[in-house]
Amino acid sequence: MPKALTVSRRPDPAIIGAVLLLAAAGVVAVYSAVSFLAETKAGGDTERFLLKHVLHVGLGLLAMGAASLVDYRKLARFSKAFMIVAIGLLVAVQVMGVVTNGAQRWIDLGFVTFQPSDLAKVAILLHTAVLLTKKQPYIESFARGYLPLLFWIGPTLLLIGMEDLSTAAILLITLAAMMFVGRVRVGHLLGTALVALVLASAFLAANPQRAARVDAWLNTSIFTSEAEAEATFSDQAEGYQARQARIAFAMGGVTGRGPGKSVQRDFLPAPYNDFIFAIVAEEYGLVGALSLLLVFVYVLARGLLRIARGAADPLGLFLAVGITCAVVLYGFVNAAVACGLAPVTGLAMPFVSFGGTSLLMTGIMVGILLNISRHADPA
Numbered sequence: 001m002p003k004a005l006t007v008s009r010r011p012d013p014a015i016i017g018a019v020l021l022l023a024a025a026g027v028v029a030v031y032s033a034v035s036f037l038a039e040t041k042a043g044g045d046t047e048r049f050l051l052k053h054v055l056h057v058g059l060g061l062l063a064m065g066a067a068s069l070v071d072y073r074k075l076a077r078f079s080k081a082f083m084i085v086a087i088g089l090l091v092a093v094q095v096m097g098v099v100t101n102g103a104q105r106w107i108d109l110g111f112v113t114f115q116p117s118d119l120a121k122v123a124i125l126l127h128t129a130v131l132l133t134k135k136q137p138y139i140e141s142f143a144r145g146y147l148p149l150l151f152w153i154g155p156t157l158l159l160i161g162m163e164d165l166s167t168a169a170i171l172l173i174t175l176a177a178m179m180f181v182g183r184v185r186v187g188h189l190l191g192t193a194l195v196a197l198v199l200a201s202a203f204l205a206a207n208p209q210r211a212a213r214v215d216a217w218l219n220t221s222i223f224t225s226e227a228e229a230e231a232t233f234s235d236q237a238e239g240y241q242a243r244q245a246r247i248a249f250a251m252g253g254v255t256g257r258g259p260g261k262s263v264q265r266d267f268l269p270a271p272y273n274d275f276i277f278a279i280v281a282e283e284y285g286l287v288g289a290l291s292l293l294l295v296f297v298y299v300l301a302r303g304l305l306r307i308a309r310g311a312a313d314p315l316g317l318f319l320a321v322g323i324t325c326a327v328v329l330y331g332f333v334n335a336a337v338a339c340g341l342a343p344v345t346g347l348a349m350p351f352v353s354f355g356g357t358s359l360l361m362t363g364i365m366v367g368i369l370l371n372i373s374r375h376a377d378p379a
Contacts, residue, residue, distance in 0.1 A: 011068045011370035012307060018299050019064065019351055019366055023057050025280070025292060026352035032260045033272035033279045034354065049272075053354050060351065060363035067367025068374070075368065076315055079127040083152055086123040089116035090159035097163075105163045114357040117160045117167050122361050124156050125326065126368075128175055129318035132182035136314065139183050146188045149179065158199070165203055166345035170329050172196055178322045182314075244268045245275055245338045248282040249289075256285030272354040274346050277338040289335075292352070296331040300324060307369060310376035323369045327362060 027050070034049040089107065093116050097104040106113050131149050132139070139145040153175055161168035176189050248264035251257060262282045265271040271279050281289040303324025311317040327350050334349035336342035348355045350362045 009374050009376075012302065012373035012376075014302050015299065015307070015366065015370060015373065018295050018302070019061070021295055022292075022351035023061065025295075026276070026349075026354075027054060027057060028259065029276050029280050029283075029352060030272050030354045032262055032283060033265050033276060049354070053272075056354075056356050056359045057351070060359035063360050063363035064367040064370065067364045068370035070367075070371060071375075072319060072368050072371045073313075073315060075126060076130045079123070079130045082123040083127045083156070086116065086120040087156060087159065090120055090156070092116070094159070094162065112356075115164075117164050118357045118361040120156055120160060121167065121171055121326065122365055124153065124171060124175070125178075125319065125322040125365070127152055128178055129315055129322060132178065132184075132318045133313075133315045136183070140185050142185075142188060146184055149184075150192070157196075161199070161203055164346075165200060166333070166347055169196075169200070170326065170333060170347070174322055174325045174329060177325045178318050181308075181321050182318055241269055241275070241344055242340045245278040246340055248275075248278040249339070252282040252285045252289075254286045256281070256283045256288055259283055270346075273348055274334070274344065274353075275338050276349055276353045277335045280352075281338070293331075293335060296328050300328040303328075303369060307373045307376055311372055312375040316372040316375065320369055320372050323365045327365060330362075 030053045031050045034053075093104065093107050096107065098106040098108045098113065105115050105117060107116060128149060131152070135145045135148065157168045157172055160171065172193075176193070179189060180186070244264055244267045248262070248268065251263065257263075260283070262271075262279050264282055265279055268275045268278060277289065277292070280292055284291075303320055308317050308320035308324065311320055330347055330350050331352075333342055333345060334347050334353065337345055337347070348358045351359065
């Protein structure tokens, strides 16, 4: 076998450093952002939520470390089984899912509540990489190469999109990047994008809350009438959230108000999750916000130009592209929502936002990326 496939080196230290930096920034930002939540739900016990977040971050980092030790090619052998479990959970959430904030995305097992879509995104990235590797000899064929990919990607994204259209959209973009690198015909990808656009429009038209989010962002009434939009939301509407986030940016200025001095955390819905970037911008200013985004840019460059390009085999290449794009896209979209450049989505910023299963699954994805780097060509 080629040397690159048999020699295992240390995982990429730059990615580890970037993740630790994001996690540290997240702990500080979340500690400031949860004060209002602690006041209303825990009698002002901010440390309780901080410790919970630190525990989640610790579990995510442990998962990352564990995944980095497992050969990604061995994980690939079980990709179909992972997909079957993930699709089963996505179906289950439609039947017995818990509704929170108008969305039925969670399954409550009593001792833990989790989002099946978090597991599904790991499974679909892994299985798509496996299929792209297997289908390379005839990948340009629609019937033999592309259709088997759609067989798994289509139902998975449809099930996710029923309650979480933003996650489905990010996964579609990520999978398209993987398939483009995997030599899938551009015409096939454009056709799929057109179908996805039609389905997304149908999902928006069928869901007043989603429709109002997009209309509020565009300042139009494409999917809802003005009366419907007003009936759908109270003063906690998407327009309200976007305005409060912009105020946070304005108050932060260039250098920020200082650590723990956020005012908008008392007005922004979910400042510790969906709008964590706005809290960073308010307390650390433009300098802090851009510094945080530069970490994601660095992860993008390192993941694509170093790990993906140096991957030992096509499977590692496709996986590295998918994982890197997914993690960075989540970070960019979270920031874009806070800046008013995208409609409110409810997506967490990787390793920064308060969360449980999202931190765990993101840790696993980055761990797989680190394992790929261990087998990468050192040149």
